[in-house]
Amino acid sequence: MRWLTLIPFLLMAFSPSTMAQEPLATDLSEDAVAITSDFNGKDLLLFGSTGDRRFGAESAEPLDVVIVVHGPEVPMKIWRKERVAGVWVNSQPVTFENVPGYYAVATNRALSDIAAEDYLRRENIGADNLVLVSVEDVSLDEKTELREAILGNRGEAGLYQLHEDAVSFPDGRLFRSSIHFPSNVPVGDYRVIVRLFQNGMELDRSYSVVTVGKQGLEQQIFSLAQDYSFFYGLGSVIIAMLAGWLASVAFRRN
Amino acid sequence: MQIYLPIAELSINVFLILGLGAGVGFLSGMFGVGGGFLMTPLLIFSGVPPAVAVGTEANQIVASSVSGVLAHWKRGNVDFKMGFMLLIGGVLGSVFGMFVFKYLRTLGQVDLLISLSYVLFLGVVGSLMLWESGQALWRKKQGVEPKRGRRHHDLAHRLPLKMRFRKSRLYISVIPVLGIGFLVGTLAAIMGVGGGFIMVPAMIYILGMATSVVIGTSLFQIIFVTASVTILHATNTQTVDIVLALLLLAGGVIGAQFGARAGLKLKGEQLRALLALIVLAVCVKLGYDLVATPDRFYTVSTLVHL
Numbered sequence: 001m002r003w004l005t006l007i008p009f010l011l012m013a014f015s016p017s018t019m020a021q022e023p024l025a026t027d028l029s030e031d032a033v034a035i036t037s038d039f040n041g042k043d044l045l046l047f048g049s050t051g052d053r054r055f056g057a058e059s060a061e062p063l064d065v066v067i068v069v070h071g072p073e074v075p076m077k078i079w080r081k082e083r084v085a086g087v088w089v090n091s092q093p094v095t096f097e098n099v100p101g102y103y104a105v106a107t108n109r110a111l112s113d114i115a116a117e118d119y120l121r122r123e124n125i126g127a128d129n130l131v132l133v134s135v136e137d138v139s140l141d142e143k144t145e146l147r148e149a150i151l152g153n154r155g156e157a158g159l160y161q162l163h164e165d166a167v168s169f170p171d172g173r174l175f176r177s178s179i180h181f182p183s184n185v186p187v188g189d190y191r192v193i194v195r196l197f198q199n200g201m202e203l204d205r206s207y208s209v210v211t212v213g214k215q216g217l218e219q220q221i222f223s224l225a226q227d228y229s230f231f232y233g234l235g236s237v238i239i240a241m242l243a244g245w246l247a248s249v250a251f252r253r254n
Numbered sequence: 255m256q257i258y259l260p261i262a263e264l265s266i267n268v269f270l271i272l273g274l275g276a277g278v279g280f281l282s283g284m285f286g287v288g289g290g291f292l293m294t295p296l297l298i299f300s301g302v303p304p305a306v307a308v309g310t311e312a313n314q315i316v317a318s319s320v321s322g323v324l325a326h327w328k329r330g331n332v333d334f335k336m337g338f339m340l341l342i343g344g345v346l347g348s349v350f351g352m353f354v355f356k357y358l359r360t361l362g363q364v365d366l367l368i369s370l371s372y373v374l375f376l377g378v379v380g381s382l383m384l385w386e387s388g389q390a391l392w393r394k395k396q397g398v399e400p401k402r403g404r405r406h407h408d409l410a411h412r413l414p415l416k417m418r419f420r421k422s423r424l425y426i427s428v429i430p431v432l433g434i435g436f437l438v439g440t441l442a443a444i445m446g447v448g449g450g451f452i453m454v455p456a457m458i459y460i461l462g463m464a465t466s467v468v469i470g471t472s473l474f475q476i477i478f479v480t481a482s483v484t485i486l487h488a489t490n491t492q493t494v495d496i497v498l499a500l501l502l503l504a505g506g507v508i509g510a511q512f513g514a515r516a517g518l519k520l521k522g523e524q525l526r527a528l529l530a531l532i533v534l535a536v537c538v539k540l541g542y543d544l545v546a547t548p549d550r551f552y553t554v555s556t557l558v559h560l
Contacts (some may be wrong), residue, residue, distance in 0.1 A: 007539065036258065037257055069461065074556050075556075076556050078553065081552065081553060087544045088545070089363065090362045090363060125522040145554070149552035149554065152550075153550070153552065153554040154554075183256070183264065183265035184265070186556070217260075218258060219260075221260040221496060223262055229489040230488070230489050232488050232494070232496075233494060234484035235318055236313050236496045237481045237485060239315065240316035240317040240320070240484075241320050243503055244319065248324045251511050
């Protein structure tokens with residue numbers, strides 16, 4: 001029944017605009033992603049209305065939408081591989097404190113066409129503009145290299161995404177996009193920030209939160225393993241012993 | 255059909271895991287080995303984090319050893335006194351192995367430790383087995399009577415603290431018994447193996463145990479050592495994935511039944527030669543990965559698993 005929440009937007013879109021500045025309004029198809037035993041990634045739909053501003057109006061400059069989904073921040077360690085006596089081993093690690101576990105950007109056209117480089121950097125829009133702080137002191141060159149490696153690694157894991165043609169406008173005031181959460185998505189609260197641009201200027205923005213969490217049996221097993229680790233271990237051993245005994249009974253040949 | 259593993263934190267194909275369990279179970283039924291030395295590397299190749307592979311595989315070996323030991327127990331082929339002394343050493347060894355594992359994990363070197371241990375032990379055991387079975391096959395072809403090799407277990411007789419093991423028909427020092435148990439326990443914690451492939455030759459060649467009780471006694475002590483490793487990993491690294499373990503053992507139980515039947519069709523030395531080749535293949539693959547130039551020059555970890 002979540003689509004019912006769209007009705008106000010639809011009404012807004014078709015009724016004649018009376019207010020001077022109707023704000024940007026957005027909503028998500030769901031505000032939580034549940035990781036259950038059959039979880040294999042999930043797509044959420046994001047809907048929005050630009051208020052009284054129109055995409056297709058011939059008189060005005062075109063409107064642009066930038067959606068940023070910022071996952072929970074986690075510390076991350078990175079090692080450079082070095083060859084020691086012919087074997088590749090990890091060297092001294094460098095720790096970064098605040099690496100988002102997930103970071104996705106969706107726009108209607110190339111980010112560089114929407115806003116100036118300065119503005120994107122100041123507002124930390126785009127993976128290249130994330131501020132990553134290392135715990136250890138490293139040279140600027142090394143830091144740039146490590147940064148590239150982290151972004152590359154997260155990108156390959158499907159956790160950093162950039163979709164520059166992923167926002168569509170079914171109507172002059174309505175837009176929609178989808179947010180993809182892969183199966184290896186970390187748990188936590190995700191900030192969703194939608195910005196509306198025109199002529200390189202940010203006009204409006206909206207915030208929402210999506211919670212990603214394990215649910216049901218997945219959650220119970222995980223929290224048991226974390227909070228009662230000894231009993232979890234003992235339980236695992238007992239289950240294994242019973243399973244082994246059952247197997248020998250089931251396949252006993254007379 | 256995908257299933258999400260709660261501890262490994264990844265979604266994996268159920269049939270891949272059942273198939274791995276069945277395949278390794280088949281080989282373990284055929285050769286009478288635990289199969290941990292194959293399963294742990296295969297899990298790592300399928301994308302399971304190494305620490306989770308080790309902790310989970312220890313848990314699965316508990317199950318396969320229990321079902322293995324029951325048959326030997328019924329035939330009276332378990333020397334409980336010897337098994338008990340071995341497992342004292344084994345449990346102490348597993349605590350030591352866990353300590354080493356945890357320390358290297360903080361240094362980010364645990365993957366290297368696992369790989370190096372595998373290359374070293376699989377290389378040595380595989381080569382020895384291939385040599386021994388190759389000679390046996392060659393002798394048979396030539397029609398030469400196999401020589402009863404002199405057993406090198408003088409050490410076990412010369413050391414102090416002697417104890418009588420009636421079932422094994424031995425009166426030997428407990429020091430090498432505890433020592434072997436300790437070594438195998440350490441390897442179990444680091445490599446996620448039962449250690450039968452080291453324990454069995456050590457029992458025959460170093461301790462000089464009667465061959466009839468070797469496998470049953472080895473399985474008996476493996477149950478407790480891998481149980482100890484499972485609990486240690488669960489409490490220290492939280493890397494025991496019970497869902498993964500249950501899937502593996504479901505496949506493993508079925509595979510082992512077919513493997514045991516297939517094994518009856520082959521001769522002992524043929525089986526040993528075949529097993530030696532499989533052991534060496536895993537060793538070569540892991541060794542190659544250590545020295546080959548990697549695709550990525552960086553290792554990135556979220557500190558959750560490594």
